[in-house]
Amino acid sequence: MAEATRTMIELTGASRRFGALQAVQSFDITVDEGEIFGLLGPDGAGKTTTLRMLAGLMDPDSGSIKVAGLEVRDNIDAVKDQIGYMAQRFGLYGDLTVEENMYFYSDLFGLPIPERNRLMVEFLDMTRMTQFRTRPAAKLSGGMKQKLALMCTLLHKPRVLFLDEPTNGVDPLSRRDFWIILKNLSAGGMTIFVTTSYLDEAERCDRIGLMNKGRLIRVDTPATLRASWAPYCFAIETSDKRGARHSLQAMPGVLACEPAGADLHLYLDPEHANAAHIRSALTNLGFAPLELLPLDPSLEDVFIAGIAQEEARAKRTAA
Ligand SMILES: Nc1ncnc2c1ncn2[C@@H]1O[C@H](COP(=O)(O)OP(=O)(O)OP(=O)(O)O)[C@@H](O)[C@H]1O
Numbered sequence: 182m183a184e185a186t187r188t189m190i191e192l193t194g195a196s197r198r199f200g201a202l203q204a205v206q207s208f209d210i211t212v213d214e215g216e217i218f219g220l221l222g223p224d225g226a227g228k229t230t231t232l233r234m235l236a237g238l239m240d241p242d243s244g245s246i247k248v249a250g251l252e253v254r255d256n257i258d259a260v261k262d263q264i265g266y267m268a269q270r271f272g273l274y275g276d277l278t279v280e281e282n283m284y285f286y287s288d289l290f291g292l293p294i295p296e297r298n299r300l301m302v303e304f305l306d307m308t309r310m311t312q313f314r315t316r317p318a319a320k321l322s323g324g325m326k327q328k329l330a331l332m333c334t335l336l337h338k339p340r341v342l343f344l345d346e347p348t349n350g351v352d353p354l355s356r357r358d359f360w361i362i363l364k365n366l367s368a369g370g371m372t373i374f375v376t377t378s379y380l381d382e383a384e385r386c387d388r389i390g391l392m393n394k395g396r397l398i399r400v401d402t403p404a405t406l407r408a409s410w411a412p413y414c415f416a417i418e419t420s421d422k423r424g425a426r427h428s429l430q431a432m433p434g435v436l437a438c439e440p441a442g443a444d445l446h447l448y449l450d451p452e453h454a455n456a457a458h459i460r461s462a463l464t465n466l467g468f469a470p471l472e473l474l475p476l477d478p479s480l481e482d483v484f485i486a487g488i489a490q491e492e493a494r495a496k497r498t499a500a
């Protein structure tokens with residue numbers, strides 16, 4: 182019989198505000214053991230605030246946050262033993278070498294020396310950093326610095342990893358390298374909760390949460406998110422992009438219409454969409470023969486459509 186999956190992270194109605202600003206609004210998310218969950222959102226969306234609450238560095242104003250089955254705010258010490266938290270600006274010592282940074286964090290975690298030595302060999306090999314072990318951290322490339330930060334985060338053998346934009350500003354090749362390591366860790370049973378503003382990274386997660394301005398818009402697998410939006414996303418080829426966009430944006434049932442390369446991408450409201458109406462309205466406006474071409478939406482399309490849908494809903498509620 183298959184072993185029951187274990188929930189390792191559980192946010193229920195978790196909220197946090199700063200003065201008048203609702204930074205995180207009533208989040209419901211569960212993440213299973215061994216899963217890679219990505220929180221995707223633009224600057225200021227509330228990603229770090231969510232992670233800080235999960236890591237016990239900040240309490241929610243309301244709601245519950247459980248990690249490894251424990252309510253975080255009531256079990257800080259026990260939770261800290263189970264988690265690794267790699268902050269958006271992780272504290273490496275630039276004048277210390279790779280090894281010395283790892284010694285420092287092992288001492289901080291109280292790791293016995295034989296265990297430390299064993300793990301260091303394993304991690305340096307895993308990250309292909311062995312040849313750089315005597316290089317000062319300040320002289321490492323961006324990607325290597327992030328790998329060193331990850332190794333330091335892993336030294337006390339956490340079961341749950343919280344990574345805050347771990348590859349921000351890192352070149353695409355090194356990012357891919359970093360994600361191969363994350364995939365291996367998750368295959369070994371590690372639960373990973375990662376924030377990102379990179380869509381290619383979101384695509385590598387088992388499930389993602391799309392968030393914007395403190396609101397969680399949708400949670401699902403990248404493939405399901407793309408498939409669920411496919412009927413409502415279209416490409417339009419036109420020589421009059423500006424004119425067509427202007428007209429389309431004003432039409433009922435249109436969530437958004439954005440330039441995408443040489444085309445326009447049109448996003449219809451699933452609750453109020455009518456592609457046939459839009460086609461005939463375009464014809465009436467003299468845009469014939471403009472075709473709405475079916476589009477296999479990217480996560481970027483999904484994100485644009487999701488945010489626009491959320492804003493359209495909020496407007497209807499306010500009206
Ligand atoms: N300690 C704080 N006091 C007041 N406002 C805060 C505090 N921390 C965060 N904020 C605000 O809360 C909102 C969410 O911030 P947060 O850092 O969680 O976003 P983020 O998604 O991590 O953004 P980024 O991509 O820039 O790291 C922002 O508007 C931010 O200015």
Ligand SMILES: [Mg+2]
Nearest residue numbers: 228229230269
């Ligand atoms: Mg942040």
